[in-house]
Amino acid sequence: MGRIVAAMSGGVDSSVTAALLAAEERDGGDEVVGVWMRLAPDEGEGWELRRSCCSPDAADDARRVAQLAGIPFFVLNLEREFGTQVIDAFVDGYLDGATPNPCQACNQYIKFDVLLQRGLAAYGADAVATGHYARIATGPDGIHRLLRARDETKDQTYFLWTLTQAQLAATRFPLGELTKPEVRALAARLALPTADKPESQEICFVPLGNYRDLLAERRGYAGDPGPIIDGTGARLGTHTGYAHYTVGQRHGLGIAAGEPVYVREVRPASNTIVVGRRDEVASSAFTASGRHFIGGDPPAERFRAEVRIRHRGGMVPAEVTLVGDDRFTVETDAPVWAPAPGQAAVLYAGDEVLGGGRIVSQAA
């Protein structure tokens, strides 16, 4: 019999994941080990009141669920890894003038790298299960394919495009065929203490959505005022520091123009923010780098796909063209809103996630 690590955050999704696997174990399935990752230190002002999966309450909830499910439970301390691979990367993204993607970084480097490796080596497991809404299908050719969740509204594949064949082979998504209401109903039926827990929406380490303090704390970036210009170079106002802005942002610009304007581009080198009208921020062409195809090879040098540039964003039909060894360009059939450097461009063929890359520029 095999052994499987259930990653438990203390939220309802991973609680149900662990409980479902524990039920399978009782029916002769794999042995289940619950693991909660400590990603932030239990100290500092107000740590006890912190919300999200980094809080002590989340650890308590995960432990209670593991007790009720009758599975062993361990705390894995990944503060250091999370600090560098996710929080520092997030901060550095802003300092590069990009829009970082911390949930994807957490999946790629924490859950499907460190946790997976530790799960295999430390716990002697064959696989790690998470509460992601996504599906894995393995074809007769032995190739693992990543598919969108049955619950379209909860699909999390946007954050999973970096998964490799080796990672998918050792990954289970027990919730992929379930809808959120079904998961909540299961949690209630199993009387899990997390059944009614609200959904976490914000970035877990930026509780109030204000990341400016983090820039100052981790990299000493206090913000340096600079010009806000339009496409013609005309100065429209003054910003508080380029790293405080992201592409597509409308609020906080302090510009009293008649027509609403949005951030179009962040230029770190000259500490400049470029703004434009709504139609100027939309784009039909952009380039991505660090490309990765889940099946191994890209479908063709040039192919049709649907592209998504933000979590739960629309799926837009597009023409994808490979460029060199690392890049691809995307030409969408209709303009998409604010493709931001740093965000992922994830490519789909129907339900299947083909792969993706990180947006580097708007000009294709």
Next chain:
Amino acid sequence: MAIYLDHAATSPLRPAVLEAMLPYFATHAGNPSSLHASGRRARQGVDEARERVAASIGARPREIVFTAGGTEADNLAVKGVAWAASPRGRHLIVSAVEHRAVLNAVAVLERSGFEVTTVGVDRHGRVDPAEVSAALTDRTTLVSIMAANNEVGTLQPIAEIGALVRDHPACFHVDAVQWAAHLAVDVDAWQADLVSLSAHKLGGPQGVGALFVRRGTQLLPQLQGGSQERQRRAGTENVAGIVGMAAAFDAVHGEAATREPERARLATIVDEAWAGLLAIDGIERTGHPEARLPNNVSAVVDGVEGGDLVAALDLEGIEVSTGSACTSGSTEPSHVLLAMGIDPHRAHGSLRITLGPESGARDVATMLDVLGRVVARLRGHGVRAVAAGPA
């Protein structure tokens, strides 16, 4: 059934202890402060227990203050003496390898203006008595040194330190929680003014401990309330727990005829554990080679994270520790290992195996067998490598 090799964290309740406690939950239940028969019966249980615990450490019964455990005993000793003696001086001396109960208690005092000198240890975790002596000033009111370390098992030269502190007005506190689980305590030989004890490290119940307070020692109580424990520790006594503590001390420190064979038996299997452990590549003993607790086998294992090792062993039915149950889940390596000069990176691989009366030679053999396999797996042998995806 798991093989339990973590007696320094807590040791299973001895059957004789449980038997001694049971009446005090039922037929002998009562509040020792009550004037009626039930109260008197409970009071008798506490009085007898006090006599037995006192006798086992060479103290007078009235010098025993029962507490809710070793941590409370440490806090009462450290804060109680520091505050009571504060008009005379505000300087305290501790060692770098004390239990958190002492270190965090003095940290709180530091914030209230007390001055704390922390004496270091050598690579075996031993305090140099001369260093303690050199740190004494005319403002020093307390010296607190543990008798045996809970993580690496090193025994301190307590009697030597006691002799040096004797000629000084400072009080000498000894945290003997781990020592008393195996070795005899003699408060006079140590010349100690205060000694902390715990019941659950030697087969007694959790939640009960005691502080020896030498007659004449000024102590500011840390709990305010009734006049129990000669006004040194308010609150209704944990009667069954106190009775259980006395029974556990009897079992370990009682008749030499029953004590000696068990010591010899333990020594044999501990030797086997050491031989097997040190035969594995990249494992080094921590703590003193000879002056150490007779049941403690502690080491650093290269190339593994202690927490992973403990989890991996647990999943194979072997229960051990990284060093201290009180700091589990922490990302910082043990303060004890760091004080001993062990490289922080290596200190992450700490392992503590502590045997007890029900541990047998077969348990040790099984543990060694599993340990060898698990360490190899943790070092990456036979495990698929899974890369992190695109850069």
